[in-house]
Amino acid sequence: MKIGELSRATGTNIETIRYYERIGLLPPPARTDANYRSYDGGHRARLSFVRHSRDLGFTIEEIRSLLDLSDHPDRDCSEADRIATRHLQQVEEKIAQLSALRDELQRIVGRCRGGLAGDCRVIEALGDHGQCEGAH
Amino acid sequence: MKIGELSRATGTNIETIRYYERIGLLPPPARTDANYRSYDGGHRARLSFVRHSRDLGFTIEEIRSLLDLSDHPDRDCSEADRIATRHLQQVEEKIAQLSALRDELQRIVGRCRGGLAGDCRVIEALGDHGQCEGAH
């Protein structure tokens, strides 16, 4: 299959596929006489693996390790578990951060009465150093 | 105050302060005879505003608009409210996304029994197209 078909089959941008090849995440495929890339099922599976991993937020380097494990079924898979567990922790941290941030934004947004910028609580709150809570 | 003091006072990297000046977020300060940047309280307040906004996840362009409003107290502040509300929505969406992602990661991580990579459920799950749920 040509790059456009692979792109449609996996929902991956053509430029991204070439990018993955350039950084060594996908092996260089065979070429047609016209120098077009020619992919097979293995490439497709590998790209799906990469996309699914990216969708889950793994970094390229993490995916490189995971692919490496998947290429060597005889190795111990605890490394894969470690990567996934650490990533899960990071996601949980990020959620906690964003939740705190959402709370502060909600406090700020709720205060706008639609007057002039000079009296605006939103702008005022941003100028504060975060101690607006107990300040008045 | 010199750039190092401003850096300590606001918890902002020196390179970042110069970066903000370069992109026009902070006005160029006066210079000493030795060509050192010389900041005043106004600069400090503005930088605090920027840092606080960045901590809340506003983009540079959004901060530019917010600063513009804060520079013109006679304008209507509904624009500030609009920016903050939209940003809040984005944060909420992000949290929802990450929560879904966390759930999937938890499912994946919980399945590793520590065997060989060839039998690893983590790697297997990543290779799937996300239909692993009802598949077996």
Next chain:
DNA sequence: TATGCAGCCTGTAGCCACTACAGGGTCAAG
């Protein structure tokens, strides 16, 4: 007076994970 070192300056390049061209070649249909 010499010397060392912290701090400042400019300018450029790197980070991540793409994305978007420019400028060209290839191929099948009409």
Next chain:
DNA sequence: CTTGACCCTGTAGTGGCTACAGGCTGCATA
């Protein structure tokens, strides 16, 4: 024989910094 979809390489841009390289200034100490 032309049109238009598709493919190629190579380079530069995105956001928001961060990290140098290579050089200047200012102050304390020997």
